[in-house]
Amino acid sequence: MRLELDGKSFGHREILGRITLTVSRGERLAILGPSGIGKSTLLRILAGLDSRFRGQLEGGDRLALVFQEPVLLPWRDAIANITIPTGCDVDTARHWMEQVGLSGHEAKFPRQMSLGQQRRLALARAFAAGPDILLADEPFASLDEDTRARMLALTEELLTHTGAGLVIVTHDATEAEALRARSLRLSGNPAELQKD
Numbered sequence: 494m495r496l497e498l499d500g501k502s503f504g505h506r507e508i509l510g511r512i513t514l515t516v517s518r519g520e521r522l523a524i525l526g527p528s529g530i531g532k533s534t535l536l537r538i539l540a541g542l543d544s545r546f547r548g549q550l551e552g553g554d555r556l557a558l559v560f561q562e563p564v565l566l567p568w569r570d571a572i573a574n575i576t577i578p579t580g581c582d583v584d585t586a587r588h589w590m591e592q593v594g595l596s597g598h599e600a601k602f603p604r605q606m607s608l609g610q611q612r613r614l615a616l617a618r619a620f621a622a623g624p625d626i627l628l629a630d631e632p633f634a635s636l637d638e639d640t641r642a643r644m645l646a647l648t649e650e651l652l653t654h655t656g657a658g659l660v661i662v663t664h665d666a667t668e669a670e671a672l673r674a675r676s677l678r679l680s681g682n683p684a685e686l687q688k689d
């Protein structure tokens with residue numbers, strides 16, 4: 494995918510300036526920057542969730558999204574939480590649950606799972622969609638250190654295994670390192686991207 498952004502504003506406030514970004518399969522990119530600078534706004538534009546910007550987005554890639562909140566279907570069990578949104582079959586859903594270490598939890602409802610397990614389920618759902626590029630907005634925030642380290646290692650492994658590309662928004666440069674992602678930093682007003 495390629496984004497050529499000339500600018501993005503909310504009302505009269507110019508949030509993002511000129512930004513050019515290209516990401517393909519196998520490439521990993523981390524977007525760093527302080528709270529409120531426009532990281533999530535940029536990711537939403539890349540995801541096609543916000544089309545009210547000046548510039549051009551060239552797509553064609555299959556995308557999957559992971560957010561800070563797992564955003565699961567509360568009245569469906571774990572397997573259905575993968576099959577319904579992705580359209581994959583039950584065997585594929587089981588395979589991805591196994592990949593993220595959730596074998597045996599297939600019939601559980603989200604509320605019966607810990608936050609770490611729910612996040613892993615959201616990750617399994619994302620990979621079950623067979624994405625060319627995974628777009629992730631702070632998916633490891635507010636996890637305890639051990640769970641965070643395990644989730645980072647798991648995500649790195651699955652990216653390598655599937656060859657999917659990554660754009661991750663994070664406050665934390667160590668996450669970019671753990672994921673072997675190239676770091677770019679949003680700064681300025683309106684914000685632009687600089688090499689970290």
Ligand SMILES: Nc1ncnc2c1ncn2[C@@H]1O[C@H](COP(=O)(O)OP(=O)(O)OP(=O)(O)O)[C@@H](O)[C@H]1O
Pocket residue numbers: 503508526527528529530531532533534535
């Ligand atoms: N829908 C909206 N309407 C108006 N202003 C918005 C909207 N969404 C975001 N903003 C503003 O745009 C700016 C950038 O927000 P954004 O959520 O992209 O920042 P962020 O870098 O992701 O922050 P954080 O790290 O805290 O999540 C903020 O000042 C925010 O208040």
